[in-house]
Amino acid sequence: MHIELNQALPLPMRDESFSPESLWKRSAILESGNDHLILAPSGTGKTSLLSFLFGMRNDYQGSILMDNKEVKTISIAEWALIRRERISIVMQDMRLIPTLTVEDNLNLKNNLKKMYRENDIRDMLSRLGLQEKWKQKAGTLSIGQQQRVSIVRSLLQPYELLMLDEPFSHIDEENIRLASELIVEQTRKKGANILMVSLGLDYNMKFNQQHRL
């Protein structure tokens, strides 16, 4: 997936000052075939950038092109298709449905493309130490556990780009290692790439390109 930013800037941040290296201040190409790490201090708009790239918002100036198409012009039907088949995301606030069990939350995603059998999904959960949580309501899990469930969920679909928004903020070191291994393994299997935004850490994942906001 070829992404191009040209002086793109969230409208609510247009009066703020950024360094000349910031992605908001220059033109940049996030080439496909590379894994990208975007380092950004708090409040510099990293979640906004992922929101623009996932069709959740379009209040920006400048231009953001996805495969040479301005993302503002992508229709809601096209976004649905992109979210099903081309881009997956782990959001900072997880977005699980708290009243549903872990099983239901994961099945809602897997049912879209039916990529994995139940055993495969349970294996992934086990690798992140959540094998006992299959029938537990997502709302009753700790934040760290919810983060891990949302990581597994993001892997249950085909994608070209996996976007990670501070995915390990509430996870212990050992589980970060296990989760990042699982992410990289699944992403390689799919021949896809990763775009992670982080406050400053790369969590020992290898990135070809690094950017700043």
Add this chain to the structure above:
Amino acid sequence: MRKVLLKSQRPLQLIVAMLGALAGVFMLLFSIQVYLDLSAALNAREDLLGSDYLVIQKQVTTLDSFNPESLGFGTNEIDDIRHMNFVEEVGVFESSRFQVFAAITGLPGSREIYTEAYFEAVPDRFLDVVTGDWQWKEGDERVPVILPAAYLDAFNFGFGPSQGLPPLTEKAFKLLTLKIRIRGNSDVFFNGKIVGFSDRINTILVPLDFLRYSNLNFQTRQPTSPSRLILAVTDLSHPGIARMMEEKGYDTNQENLKGSRVKTILLVVLVLFLFIGGVIVVLSILTFIQYGQILISRVNYELRVLLLMGYDHTKLANHYLGYVMIWLAIIFLSAIGLLYLAEIELLKYLKEYELSTQPGISLYVWLAAFGLILVYTAINAWSIRINLRRLAKNLQG
């Protein structure tokens, strides 16, 4: 998916919305059914609630006793009436201009009723008694006669009891012999045959051919202007009729107009019923839309999550529409069921008034039900799609 979409369903609200829709749909369909049933029944027996025929004459005043000619309708006057916009056709009553004596024989106990009488005739198309016996040609001794229906009642409940005669059915009456003696230059005899009783025309009717032949051959008086007219009108409740009657000083059988008023009132009540049904239907559609909106807004977060996962907003809308269709099916099947029961009761009621109609739910009611289903579905589909589209466009929340 159901767990997510209907998570915050409030069964009581849904039941109230469905009952409202059921009431509206039932009222609407039932009033159409009643209208069709009554129309069919009334067309079959038009006279019960007032026919589209009206017999008029002039009001009799004291002065008229000295000048009977003033009670007649002149040619110009008839032409004026014919050109009224509610008048379809005018029939002139022709009267006998000779003396008639009639004797009814064959009554129980060999009794005979003997009376001086008169005849009148109107063109056949104005008659409400349809019979193959209604014809006469020169040389026939047998003359068909139609008596007023009121005469049968007068005989059975007035004359009969006072003379110690038993009541007779219409059929038995038709078997009696009516001996007719016409006194012209010499007496001529005919055998009268009662062929029917008229609700519409309150006189002793004979075929026009017979009356014209008799007047030509036996008349003892000169022709006079007709004193009664029979009008075929578009609608007895037409306000022009009452105006004409008042302005021109005409008189009529009031019962007929009363009947027409009953028909009009009935129609007004039905239209009112239809209107109220329509209002309830509109309100119930709004309630459904609102219920759908509330349902969607209560699972706003869940729907956003689904949309972010890649679910298509139209597919989610179709899920909702699927539930709406199930609710609509329950509503319409219940309405049709109720309609069947109501129709059975209605037919029983109509039968009590000797009105009959085709049993079963009318095709038009089915069409109306189908149309209503389409309207409900279309409006709900539109509203659900709009709501989900709005949500898909604003996933940030």
